[in-house]
Amino acid sequence: MTSIRIALVGVGKIARDQHVPAIAGQEGVELVAACSRNATLEGVASFTDFDEMLRAMPEIDAVSLCTPPTARLDYALKAFAAGKHVILEKPPAATLAEIEPLVRLAAEAKRTLFATWHSRFADAVAPARDWLANARIERATVTWKEDVRHWHPGQDWIWEPGGLGVFDPGINALSIVTAILPRPIHLKAADLEFPSNRATPIAARLSFADLAGVPVEAEFDWRQTGPQTWDVDVVADKGHLKISKGGAVLSIDGRTVVEGRDNEYPGIYRRFAELARDNRSDVDLTPLTLVADAFMLGRRASVEAFV
Known part of the structure; x- marks a missing residue:
């Protein structure tokens, strides 16, 4: 079977750390080109101009857009x-x-x-969804706290409009929650903390509920140093389910039942290969909708400048 030839657009930390090795390790896809204004990838054709890349390499089958989100529409239209x-x-x-x-x-x-939504491909997510499918859920709590200086060193775009701020990682948590809960949730209230010198929040507290009134509380913070916290806790009639380490570990009533590896990005490209073979699309906007609602409903507070 011929591999799908992929061009990586945007060669930053996430592209190098995740996309490149994931493509290299996944059957059915092949990295053949990269496009970036100021970076190259060894072993593949590298370009600084997207239009030039498309003209020079008509054999490219797909583009994987890893640029900041504000740049994606134009590239997608051209692709x-x-x-x-x-x-x-x-x-x-x-x-x-x-x-x-x-x-x-x-x-x-x-x-x-x-x-x-890479976090949905974490090893604990599908088993958690299956366990909760026939459960009566009482409440859920999300705690997603990490160090922005570690994960986004020198990346100013995350603090600009469209960069999402703390919702850049927080949306990963929302992608997990909306994948595992059996009923959709909606936002009821939000408190957002904006550094006095930035346009996007550094922390957020959010209150959601499903249509039956089951509460889902979430706290996101980009100021945590030391060990990072990426947890989802769900209390149900069947017991206490906990997803930790961003989706890698699943425990039920304190007993570990899944202790996975970092399989998220390989899962993305495995899924993409399946979709592309049949020219099908997969576009779920639920996590982004919840974030947009947080900006609409959220109460804004100014906190100390981030430098």
Whole structure:
């Protein structure tokens, strides 16, 4: 079977740390090109201009967009016009309105649009979803705290409009929660903390509920040093379910039942290969919608400057 030839657009930390090794280790996909204004990848053709890359390498089958979200729409439009499949790193776009025309264009072009949520491919997520499918849930709590200086060193775009701030990692938590809970949730209230010199929040507290009134509380913070916290706790009639380490570990009533590895990005490209073979798309905007709602409903507080 011929591999799907992929060009990686945006060669930053996430591309180097996750996308490159994931593509290299996944059957059915092959990295053949990279496009970045100021970086290259060894072993593949590298370009600084997206249009030039498409002209020079018509054999490219798909582009994987790892740029900041504000840049993705233009690249995706050009990719579909050139007959390419499109993979979107999370979050899939800077705004919800940008995605609808891309879904339509993908269908018209008979190409794949894949809005990825890498945390959903963590080893604990599917077993947690299955365990909760027939449970009566009482409450859920999300604690997602990490050190922004470690995960986004020198990346100013995350503090600009469209960069999401603490919701850049927080949306990973929401992608897990919306994948494992049997009923959809909606936002009721939010408190957002913005550094006095930044345009996006550094911390957030959010209150959700499903239509039956089951509460889901979430706390996101980018100021935690030392050990990082990426936990989802669900209390149900069947017991206490806990997802930890960002989705790698699942425990039930304190007993570890899944202790996984870092399989998220290989899972993304495995799923993409399945979709592209049939020219199907997979675009779930639920996590991005919840984040957009937080910016709409959230009470804003100014906190100390981030430097």
